[in-house]
Amino acid sequence: MFISAKKRICHTACIYLGLTAFCGLFSLVYEHFSHQVYSSYMVYLFLFPLLGGVLPFFLLPLIPSARFPSLPARYAYHSGLAALTVGSCLSGIFEIYGIIVPLVKLYWIVGLCLTLLGVVFYLAQVKRR
């Protein structure tokens, strides 16, 4: 892997690290004012950018055959993670408030599809090489 590609990957991982911190802080503040009403969706909100962003993008440079993901792969993957994170945040808000909103399912469906699409694009890119 080229040094510039490694830098770009590290840069992406750092952005996800920032998002993880933001999500953790957001859920901490939200739960603080929720009168001891808790939701796992809100408590573990930070896991989406952490496990989906920080971890894979920090580990990627360690794999010798790894490449910097192509633009379609990155766009699909980032979009999917964004949808999953927002979906988890909304699910937490609605669960704490005690209401059921069927539309939230769309975030999980679209998020999972886009994330998987990003992974498929990347694997195809690696295979082409």
Place this chain on the structure above:
Amino acid sequence: MKNKFQKFYPLFFGILLTAFTLYVLLDAFVIPRSYREVPDYSVQSQSSFGASGNTGSMQQPASGSSSPGGEDSVSVTESSYSDDNISIQITQYREYDTDIYVADIILSDAGYLKTAFASNIYGKNITQKTSVIAENNQAILAINGDYYGARNGYVIRNGVLYRDTSSDSAQEDLVIYADGSFEIVTEGTVSASELLDRGAQQVLSFGPGLLKNGEIAVEPDTEVDKAKNSNPRTAVGIFNNLHYVMVVADGRTEQSAGLSLYELAEFMQSLGVQTAYNLDGGGSSAMVFHGTVINRPTTNGSRITERKVSDIVYIG
């Protein structure tokens, strides 16, 4: 074209995600949707006393004047009401570091125990304060209901079936029959239509059931969804035939810690209640007596103000 896509995709997706999220939030909390209008109770109660059934009319007491009781015999104080058909005594308790308001109710006919929707409309995000719905329906005493508009589950009100979709097979509902008796059922064991056929006048879907045959039906750590201890609570119960109790506990303030479901069940058991059921609590908890909110409802934290709700349970 490809360059444009590369350039604008993040912006396009960001706008799409933001716009959709905004719509979901508005749909959940703001946009009102009217599904069905309820006939004007006050007009109907003047003109068709004794009407019942599932045609949209309310069941009313078979006898008596159009006012809740005989006007001549009405006696009202700050904490009590009585006439020929209704007797209400409100007592404030201090238990579990919490102010608890108890309305002891004796009726001559089950038809005086009623429910009402906000704006008399069955729908979503249609809300009014408990005191406003109470005033619109000339309620003597009212408490908040099950906030059906924000939840799934059976909705039968005043003998009319509005929703027959179950929220969860384990969901416990309170059924109030035409003779005024209470039963706690689980949605998985009976359909809403069957309950209507059995003579259900009201079905409230929040829960859980607190007392069954005078025994506590919740565990010390039982909670509503993810709610933990110490919250404002609303509950309704029955001692015996046509002798009811409505309970509202304050919470989330320095003066009142609030109750857990188990504490609420314990308290109602100590009163001698046989069947008790938990209604929507938290910021929704409110008790209105003769147009006055007698507890301290908390909306959005410690702000003492009534929250708008979907429905009420009332005497009138």
